[in-house]
Amino acid sequence: MAKSADVILKVDRVSKRFGETWALRDVSLDVYRGELLVLLGPSGSGKSTLLRIIAGLETATSGRLYMEGVDITDLPPYKRDTSMVFQHLALFPHMTVYENVAYGLKIRGVPKEEIDRRVDEVLSLVRIRELRDRKVTKLSGGQQQRVAIARSLILRPKILLLDEPLGALDLKLRKELHIELKRLHEEVGNTWIFVTHDQEEALTLADRIGVMNEGRLIQVGEKWDVYDYPKTRFVAEFIGETNMFTVSIDDVSGGVATGSWKGFRVSFKDGGFRPGETIYLSVRPENLHISKEPPAGEEYNVFHGVVDVEVFRGSYVIYHIRLDNGEIIRVTVLSKDAEFDPGDRVYVYWRFDKGVPLRE
């Protein structure tokens, strides 16, 4: 978990323009020592550009970067204490595993005995010691992945940058490597910034997540917070599944705001709203419940509808419910509690405080 006091990298109001388009707009970010920060966003959101600026492979149009308080904005990549694992790995194809991994130390003129020792050490760490003398072009995707990480880790960089490094691998292998990377991050203990467009990957790996869209950093926080308390519709919809209701507020009293959504009454926690305001209410499918009887108690929003589609996902089931106002909402239920069939008339409900109201 992040140690919040200790900022290793400070990104201060960085913008980047490519020709007419802004790839980054005014991004500020504190990265904490020892954390695994995931930058998450769709393609074109600027996350890779930010990573490349941190690595020194791109220059910022404006803004500054500070590493441990020192301005590194104008340093070339080979003078920065960061190391990058590239999207397509960018291994040196004419070299063996050993030569690839030893490259950075050889450039620094480290004596051969020490290089050998450290190569063995880091190859053991990523568990490919037996591949030491193989040509990298002869390795599998997962093995190449490990070589790329070892090549960076051997330099003991203060920050390891990973640019969608698992993008080319199949799902099963990715999932294996997620666990492997978590373990590796724990063992090495340095700071990692990991870029991905895959929200599941982000949730699996991250201590904290930074969500990016259209060149802006929209929200940064502990992954639970980002998931449970998204700041915008974009974040709510990009991370995880959600049901989004557009609600016109007509009453605010006693810490509870109430409004209408397409004929249904909806209440949620007041966030300083005024009657007449329109907000978006995000409710995660796992926070919704269904039953054939209406729930007892005042603290629920209750809708009524018919089960439309049942999607079996192994350990859980997603029900698509067609509400009486014609809209579809999605509810997830653990498979052992999934006792409904398409056509069943049901009540759908959730506690007031499980809905997250969003202004933008």
Added chain:
Amino acid sequence: METSRLLKIALVVYTAFTVGFFIYLPVAVIIVYSFNDVPFFIPEWRGFTLEWFVKAFTRRDVVTSLWNSLYIAVFTTAVSLALAIPPTFYVVRGRGRVKDLYMLYLMLPFVIPWIIIGVSLYIFYWYLGIEKSLLTAALGHIVYSIPLIVTLLAPRLYSLDPDIERASMDLGATPWQTFRYVVFPQVFPAIVSAAIITFIWSFDNFVISYYTLGGELTWPVWVFSVIGKQRNIFPVVMAVSTVIILVSTVVIAYIVKKGYVDIL
């Protein structure tokens, strides 16, 4: 199914036959008859002799012309590589209109006929009062070799992932170290191929050489100057050809076997 397979075989055989009949067969005839004990060419075997080889390589004009060809080909290859490699990077990696115009400017000599290059240089040297020599002929070869090398190297450079160079710099290498340890080794086989092709082209060239040489002749120009003019010169030409073919075959086989080339 059967027809399409037959068609494929037919096409492959057809090409093999054309190459064999129009290139290997005539060359084989030259090689075989260079050992024929007759002081001119007749399609009839009169016995084995090495006399023509001895004769050829004791003739001063023959040996000099071979050395001259070698000298021009080596000089052309070395200078053209040095001149062509840096702009190839610019042409491949650069962007925009200036780059496009520069590329056009470099590549244009490729489509100028050799005879035009030769004749225009002939006039140009005369006009400037430059005395023609092996060097002026080599310059004529270089004009054409630069676009040739750019054409041969560019595809290889295009295929390099620029992230590999970024990775190198990210790992602490300066741009120069990156070129030395990462780019150059990857491009080296293509450079060897380009060097071989340039060398062979320059060694063989007649048209440009003919107009740009001074008193000293290269091997192809020497052949042109004696064929049909000196009696009994055919066996000498055939003997030298045999040696050239055998030497180049051995050299190329060695380079390929060593793995220095990947596209030849």
